[in-house]
Each structure stands twice: as structure tokens, then as C-alpha cells.
Amino acid sequence: MKPLDPLPMHSSAVAPDAIISVSGLSKTYASGFQALRNVDLQIRRGEIFALLGPNGAGKTTLISIICGIVNPSTGTVQADGHDIVGEYRAARQKIGLVPQELSTDAFESVWATVKFSRGLFGKPPNPAYLEKILKDLSLWEKRDSKIMTLSGGMKRRVMIAKALSHEPRILFLDEPTAGVDVELRRDMWEMVRGLRESGVTIILTTHYIEEAEEMADRIGVISKGEIILVEEKTALMRKLGKKQLTLHLQSPLQTLPADLQADHLQLSPDGAELIYTFDAQGEHTGIASLLRQLGEHGIDFKDLHTTESSLEDIFVDLVRGRA
Known part of the structure; x- marks a missing residue:
């Protein structure tokens, strides 16, 4: 893998968007475990950002701090211009959170739960909005x-309805489709x-990396409490x-042949296939050169096909590189 160009992640200046x-x-728990290490991150207005x-x-931990559930050890967070510690109420009103765990009042009705959640944020009643x-969530x-x-999937939808009840401008979805069937997802x-x-x-956040690949505008990768990469999805690919x-x-x-032996060209164990690895930008000249060299050695092929890395492949390589 080629080394990454430096990314402008570690800047204290707030980007206009x-x-x-x-x-x-940073966050260090009482046990001494350091969950976050000097994280700098800016999320743009109106984007879908996959962590x-x-x-x-x-x-x-990062989501919990931004949402005001966990206190940071050091550092600052602003949500739509409001400091999450000094202006907690104003910041929290901007945020909706769908946590990973299903935690709702089991004996309440769907309507009562969502209505109550809106009231917690001091919002006036708005039955038409809740309806x-x-x-939209097929809960009516x-x-x-x-x-x-x-069902578990419907409970997950109720959690999303609660998070949206006060009309937030920022929505956190922590593993939102865990335990949800394909249709609901x-x-x-x-x-x-x-x-x-x-x-x-x-x-x-999601374990279904194909969802991030389909949905996200930008992708951040966190490993051992550090942000190791933030990049536009298309640029990352x-x-x-x-x-x-x-x-x-x-x-x-x-x-x-000796002049063809290289790291990017491998012969399969049975000798029946040649595998040429190149970057996703093309390297058409490299392919042309390879085919010419094969012809010079009298090596003929009967078929060919190409495959491309998925986001999951890239993610695994990145995290493995930080192990």
C-alpha cells in the first residue's frame, strides 16, 4: 500500500462548514484505560460521515462525549457552534442519538414514548411532525x-423516532442496523x-462496511483511540x-522467467494463473508492458478478469497496519 498523503485533520481551527x-x-477512564488519544475531527454540515x-x-466513547453522556479528560467539542460542556443544553438540543443498546420503556406505547422524548427537550407539542x-419509519x-x-427491528425504529422527536440537526446512529432484517435495513x-x-x-458507526461504502460521503477510521484517517470515500477508494x-x-x-519476477506479479500455486496487482487508478501502461513481455516469452493466456478492492479490504489493511 502506498503511503498516505498528509491529511489536514489535526487543526484546532474550526472549518466554516x-x-x-x-x-x-482524550479520554482516560478511572481504571487507567485510555479510550481516546488526542482526537481532532471536523464533520461537515449536511454530510453522511461513517466512523x-x-x-x-x-x-x-467518541460519540458519547460529543453527545454529552461521557465527560472528556482533555480537549473541546463544539456542536453547531455550542461547546458541549459550557453550553450543554444548547448543544444537546442540536443532537439526536440512536444508541447501540435498545433501551426504551417497555410498558409505554410507541406514541407516548416518542411524545415524551420530544417534551424532554422542551419542544412544544407537534402531533403532525411526530405522525x-x-x-416515515413504518411505525404509524x-x-x-x-x-x-x-420485534427487535421495530424497537430499533422507535429508538430512531425518539432521536428525531426534537428535530435535531445532527443525528448519531451507533450501529443502527444491528439485528435488523434486510427489508427494515x-x-x-x-x-x-x-x-x-x-x-x-x-x-x-457500522459493522456493515458495505453500508458505509454505499451511504457515506466521507469516512473516518479509528483504531486504538486514534483517528488514523479521514478521507472522502471516492478519494479513499x-x-x-x-x-x-x-x-x-x-x-x-x-x-x-527471471525478468518477470516481482512483488506485484504472482504465479498461482498450480502454475495455471498469473495475478498482477496494480493501483485502482489504472496503470494501463503497466498492463500493456506485462502483456508484451508475456508474448516475448511465448506465454499465452486463454482468459482474463479483474477484481477491485472493497472498502472492507481497505479498512482491514489500514487497521492491520496500525496493529
Whole structure:
């Protein structure tokens, strides 16, 4: 993998389009465990930002601090211009949080729970708005049902409805589709797209990396409490993605000719395939040169195909590189 160009992550200046600005953020728990180490991060207004990292990397701690649930050890966080410590109430009103754990009042109805959540933020009653949320989440028919009677996927939707009840401009989704079936997941992502179109900034953590690949505008990778990369998704795929050209040979080879032996060109164990690895930007001249050299050695192939790195491949390589 090529070394990354330096990224302008570690800056205390707040970007003009930043709705969340994290500067020098660290968290050490009483046990001595350091969950976050000098995190700098700016999230742009109106984007979908995916935060990826292995279990224990610090994703939930970072979200909990921004949402005012956990106190930082050092550093500052602003949410839509409000300091999350000094202006806690104003900052928290801007934020909706869908936590990883399902925690709702099991004996309350869906409607009562969502209505109560809106009231907690001092918002005046707005039945029409709450009705729209429940309809968008396919919960309207369940509005009078007790939460204890709902499926896990429906309970997850109630959590999202609660998070949206006070009309936040920032929405955190911490593993939002965990335990949700494919149909509900698809509906949920349609709703997320709609929220982004209405101007809501979405920050999500997910284990389903293909969802981040499909949904996110930018991707941040956190490992061992440190942000190791923040990049536009398309730029990340272009910069770190790899392609492989596989040539199926007419006749197996025992070994490669000496002038073809290189790290980026491998012969399969059975000698029937040649695998050429190149970056996702193309390297067409490299392929042309390879094919010419094969012809000079009388090596013929009967078929070829290419494959490309997924975001998951890139993520695994990044985290492995920091192990």
C-alpha cells in the first residue's frame, strides 16, 4: 500500500462548514484505560460521515462525549457552534442519538414514548411532525402498541423516532442496523437519505462496511483511540484501492522467467494463473508492458478478469497496519 498523503485533520481551527468540531480530545477512564488519544475531527454540515473501527477502538466513547453522556479528560467539542460542556443544553438540543443498546420503556406505547422524548427537550407539542416521523419509519400502525410487544427491528425504529422527536440537526446512529432484517435495513437507509436531503448531518458507526461504502460521503477510521484517517470515500477508494488482473494461462508454468519476477506479479500455486496487482487508478501502461513481455516469452493466456478492492479490504489493511 502506498503511503498516505498528509491529511489536514489535526487543526484546532474550526472549518466554516463544520457542524461538529473536535479538538485535542482524550479520554482516560478511572481504571487507567485510555479510550481516546488526542482526537481532532471536523464533520461537515449536511454530510453522511461513517466512523469505522474494530470493537474497542473508541467509536462509542467518541460519540458519547460529543453527545454529552461521557465527560472528556482533555480537549473541546463544539456542536453547531455550542461547546458541549459550557453550553450543554444548547448543544444537546442540536443532537439526536440512536444508541447501540435498545433501551426504551417497555410498558409505554410507541406514541407516548416518542411524545415524551420530544417534551424532554422542551419542544412544544407537534402531533403532525411526530405522525410524519412514525409514518416515515413504518411505525404509524404500531403507534398504540406497547414497546414490549414489538420485534427487535421495530424497537430499533422507535429508538430512531425518539432521536428525531426534537428535530435535531445532527443525528448519531451507533450501529443502527444491528439485528435488523434486510427489508427494515433498506427502509431505514432510505429514511437516512431523506434526512440528509432535508439538511440533517448523519454520523454513523457500522459493522456493515458495505453500508458505509454505499451511504457515506466521507469516512473516518479509528483504531486504538486514534483517528488514523479521514478521507472522502471516492478519494479513499481511488488512493488505497487495488485492482488485480488474473490471466488464465494456456499451459501451466513451473516458474516465472527471471525478468518477470516481482512483488506485484504472482504465479498461482498450480502454475495455471498469473495475478498482477496494480493501483485502482489504472496503470494501463503497466498492463500493456506485462502483456508484451508475456508474448516475448511465448506465454499465452486463454482468459482474463479483474477484481477491485472493497472498502472492507481497505479498512482491514489500514487497521492491520496500525496493529
